[in-house]
Amino acid sequence: MIPSHERKRTNYIGRKAELSLLSDILDNVRDGKGNLVLIAGEAGIGKTRLIEEMKHLDAFSTFNLLTGRCLYFKDTDIYLPFKEIFNQYKGIMKNIEVESPFFIRSENSREGSLIREEDFVPMSLIPAEVEYPEETREGMNVEGLMDFDKMSEFIFKLSDRGPLCLFIDDLHWADPPSIKLLQYLAQKITDHPILIVCTYRPEDLFWAEDTPHPLTDPLKRLSRDKLFIPMELKRLSREETDELISEILEVERIPRSFGRLIYKRTNGNPFFVEEVIYSLLERNIIDPSVPDWHKNIDPQTISLPTTLKDIILRRMHWLSSSSIAVLRLSSVSSGTLITFEIIKDALNLSDEEVLEALEELVRAKFLREIPDEESYDFENPVIQEVVYSELNHSRRRFLHNKMAHVLEERFSKNPSYWGSIGIHFYKGKEFEKALKYLIKASSHFSRVAPQKALDYLTMVLICMENLPQSDSIKEQNLEVLIETSNLCLKISEWDRALQFAEKALNLATVLRRNRVKMKAKVNIGEVLRCRGEYDKALGAYQDVFSNMQEEDPETFAQAYMGMGYIHWRRGEFPRALELFSRSLQYAKLQNNLSTIGALYLNIGNVFNHRGDLDKAIDYYRRGSKHLESHGNLLEACRGYSNMGGVYLQKGELDKAEEMLRTALNKSKEQGRSDPWWPQILMIKLHALRDEFREAERIFDMVNEELKGREDRMAQGTSLLYFGLSRMREGRREPDNRKKVISDNGCRFFACQ
Ligand SMILES: Nc1ncnc2c1ncn2[C@@H]1O[C@H](COP(=O)(O)OP(=O)(O)OP(=O)(O)O)[C@@H](O)[C@H]1O
């Protein structure tokens, strides 16, 4: 059986502009205006592949191709690429009687291996009366023997038989005499139908200061004399990367989260993408034939294959020792933190040494300057990872520690650095300090970026495990467990929310902290409620009231709100309103704007489903305002989204769109790309405007995001609105009928 991860040639993606430019160049060359094209791009960007694709262009059909490669060896034969070109030619002469009449096999192709297209040289290339240059017959092994004039005449003769393309791959490894010959030919071919196309990696042209790369100077000269057409291949875009991944995995479309993960890792370098995906397949980390295959992939498991590591480590060979020190320090850091000052503080280097090292690293394309920020980042995240992976554990710990202290010294008062400082202490294994900064960072981000806050707290819990279990640590642990569970609830990670709430419940029981115990109970109730297990949830909330000796406004407000929600869902509107207003009393006792805001939204929901739309809008608006002023922007988006929903019911589509867009934009500002409800309502908006394709596009996207989630309400409603779109498209029902169906959608689900 063929293993599923056997590598195959994928379809070609993007590069339309490059192919079209090549096509124009080919047309010109065919008309006798020879040219040299130099294709530059980092390792794996697709230089060689571009030329393979060029061969399929119509404009190339009359061209004959001879290929020469350069190899990475110190003492490679001189003129190796040109020798290959001539050997192909000689091969033609030898095998002429035995091979096919149209194509014959060149010496290049391996015995017994599959005959590949590139191993053939067209018959038409065999000139009737071409003379070999002397050197070719002799084997061209000795430097200085090459007569450049004879060589060019030889090539011109070949081109008499039809337009000729000489392709020299990996010019950065070419021997200096070959580069000279190339320079010479570039001047000579301009009035012959000859195209010379070469590829090279600019980052490999970087050698130590005192030994410049042999290609550097010739490139400058050729450029000054305008003797070549430069082409630079850039990385694939996010969309193109997705396309490449689906090509490799042979699936029609890849989940957005997976695409995001891979793009983040590879920055759109096609070779990196291939390597990473195949390595995931080979290690059975993904299997696209299984449903939900892309869920729960630990980004840590996306390790880099050795081929990639080799390419990058080889380039480090030329760096000075201070550059290597700077590079290593940078590898423990991230973008905004790699600055001259920080490096200088952290390493024992003079100003001049740091500046030189940074310049060298930029020249060698390890780092790039971030414009306007006076800071640096890695050219590609892969480079950072390789450098980091090469550090041994003690050095890693040492560097993180250094970084932590430098940042603490400079930025301990700046909240946006707390997270980084905490993480560096954490990785430097100074747990007490790590704890302090991570907790500060987490509470700073909990409203606006709960996922980030949660990540910090997860680290805090590990720090705590590593510290002596004093009473105060245990107390702190309890608080952190509750807060972690709160954050999980905020981002709908219900399993984890439950897990942390149960841990908190146990610890609170041991420590006899009744209040915290009840908070944990409320959270358990929240999870049950969100999962639609209403009876169990009501039981958990009831427990709170019967076990609480004194009133705790915050916990009571939460519990009443949860209960009110369940009654609303069950269509018991008066009871729901009663519970919400009780909750409101407790929330107001503490002037807890966040809870008050959330309650207004809930009350808005009741009016909405009672059909009292103006009142609903009023409550939604008040709720959003409260939430916004409390900084709880994600919840506020919910208010805008709900308002959008009501305007849809009222048939005020433009107003609805305005609200939904506000909700979407505001959640994007908060770094959330997946706000479902405004998206789901957008399906309805487009359906009502008869924009069916757009409705379908959004439905597909939402559907993808919701897969594997437990949110049946969201799944059901998006299906309903998509159904509405289909129905309008297909049967063109009278308007009033459509409205009835869509308006009933929500109520239908509310009663389920
Ligand atoms: N546009 C593309 N669409 C699909 N696959 C691509 C594309 N570009 C490159 N690839 C694939 O990515 C891999 C790397 O491409 P290629 O070998 O051409 O890179 P390169 O720039 O020549 O690298 P090197 O500098 O190491 O020679 C190959 O498997 C190639 O088929």
Ligand SMILES: [Mg+2]
């Ligand atoms: Mg290549």
